[in-house]
Amino acid sequence: MTTDASNSGGGTRRTDVLVIGAGQVGLAAANELKKAGIDYLLVDAAAAVGDSWRQRYETLTLFTPRSISSLPGLPLSGEPDGYATKDEFAAYLVRYAAVGGHRVDVGTRVVALRGEPRAFEAVSRDGRVYAASAVIVATGAFSEPRVPSLSHRFPDTVQQMHVADFQDAGSVAEGPVLVVGDGASGRDVALAIATSHQVFLARGRGRKLFPERILGRNTWWWLQRLGLLGAKPDSIIGRRMRRIDPFPNRGNDDATLVRKGVVLKPRLVSADGCHAIFADKSREAPQAVVWATGYRDDFAWIKIEGAVDAEGQLMHQEGISPVPGLYFVGRPWQRNRASALIAGAGDDAKYVVRRLCRWIEASK
Incomplete structure (x- = not known):
C-alpha cells in the first residue's frame, strides 16, 4: 500500500526500520524486511513511486535487459532480451509496491538524519518526524547533478x-x-x-563499448553466467572493470x-x-x-558522527555502517559490479537485511 505523505498524520511516526528512498533498492530492502517480519516504513522525496524514472528523458531505457532487471518476487514482463522503457519500469515499481503492500510516504524529502543506536530520528523538509530503531539509506547513487x-x-x-x-x-x-x-x-x-x-x-x-550480443546471446547474459557481475571491487577483474567502465x-x-x-x-x-x-x-x-557530466553524492543531511567521512563520502563495508543500526543499499560497487544495477538490488538488500536482523537479535 502506498501512503500519501499528506495523510500520514501529525506528531512523530515510529517504526522499527525506516527505509529512506523507495526506488528499486528501497523496495528490494522492504521486500526483505517484510519476509523477516520486521516493521518498516519507506519514505521518498518524489511525489509518486517511480517518479525518479518517469521524469527522465523520453528515450531512456534500462541499462540492462528485462531478464536481469526484476526485483525479487515479481518478474518484469516483456521480451527478456529487450530493454524496458523508463515509463514501463516506473509502472513496474508502482506495481511492486502495491503487490508487496509496502507502506510509502511519498513527497517526503529527509533533510536531517540524527541519532544513535536504536534511537534514530529523521526530519522531513516540511517538518514531519520519523523515529526508528534502525535506518536503511536507499537514496541511490549520485543524486545531485x-x-x-x-x-x-x-x-x-x-x-x-x-x-x-x-x-x-x-x-x-x-x-x-x-x-x-x-x-x-x-x-x-x-x-x-x-x-x-x-x-x-x-x-x-x-x-x-562492448557488443550487445555475443554468439547469439545478450552480452549481459554472458556477464552474469561468467560471474563478472559478481566481481568484487578489489578483485583483479573488479579493478579493471572499474577503470574501464x-x-x-x-x-x-x-x-x-x-x-x-x-x-x-x-x-x-x-x-x-x-x-x-x-x-x-x-x-x-x-x-x-x-x-551529461554525471552526478555527485550529497549526504550533508546525515548528521551522525562516524557515518560520513571528511570528504562527504559514506563510510561503510558492503553496506554496513560503523554506526550500529545504520545501513546502505544501492551504492556503486557496494559489494560487486551488480550493486549499482537493478540486477544487484535484491542480493544486496538480502545481505544488508540479514546483517540488520543479526544486529536486532544481538541487541535484545
Whole structure:
C-alpha cells in the first residue's frame, strides 16, 4: 500500500526500520524486511513511486535487459532480451509496491538524519518526524547533478541544462547544441537531438563499448553466467572493470553518431563568450548546452558522527555502517559490479537485511 505523505498524520511516526528512498533498492530492502517480519516504513522525496524514472528523458531505457532487471518476487514482463522503457519500469515499481503492500510516504524529502543506536530520528523538509530503531539509506547513487564550474563562462543567452532536466529535442533552443559528456546518457541525448538540431558532442576519456550480443546471446547474459557481475571491487577483474567502465553498444557508438550527423569533438576546456573551446583549440558557438557530466553524492543531511567521512563520502563495508543500526543499499560497487544495477538490488538488500536482523537479535 502506498501512503500519501499528506495523510500520514501529525506528531512523530515510529517504526522499527525506516527505509529512506523507495526506488528499486528501497523496495528490494522492504521486500526483505517484510519476509523477516520486521516493521518498516519507506519514505521518498518524489511525489509518486517511480517518479525518479518517469521524469527522465523520453528515450531512456534500462541499462540492462528485462531478464536481469526484476526485483525479487515479481518478474518484469516483456521480451527478456529487450530493454524496458523508463515509463514501463516506473509502472513496474508502482506495481511492486502495491503487490508487496509496502507502506510509502511519498513527497517526503529527509533533510536531517540524527541519532544513535536504536534511537534514530529523521526530519522531513516540511517538518514531519520519523523515529526508528534502525535506518536503511536507499537514496541511490549520485543524486545531485554535477555541472562543471566553466558553465559560468557561458552568457545567459546560451541555454544550459543538465541531462537530468532534459526531456526531448523540444527541450532545447533552436540552433546548434553542445552535449558535454559521452557516456551512455550523453550519447542518447546527442542522438535524440540530432534529428532536429546540429549537435556537437564533447568527449572525455576514451570510452569502451562492448557488443550487445555475443554468439547469439545478450552480452549481459554472458556477464552474469561468467560471474563478472559478481566481481568484487578489489578483485583483479573488479579493478579493471572499474577503470574501464564499459557500457553496451546499442546503436550509440562513434560511427553511428557520426552517421546520424553528430559532430564529435575533443574535451571541452573553456568558454569565451558564446564560444565553446575544445582541447584541439577549435571553437563552436552553441545556442544550448546539455551537461551529461554525471552526478555527485550529497549526504550533508546525515548528521551522525562516524557515518560520513571528511570528504562527504559514506563510510561503510558492503553496506554496513560503523554506526550500529545504520545501513546502505544501492551504492556503486557496494559489494560487486551488480550493486549499482537493478540486477544487484535484491542480493544486496538480502545481505544488508540479514546483517540488520543479526544486529536486532544481538541487541535484545
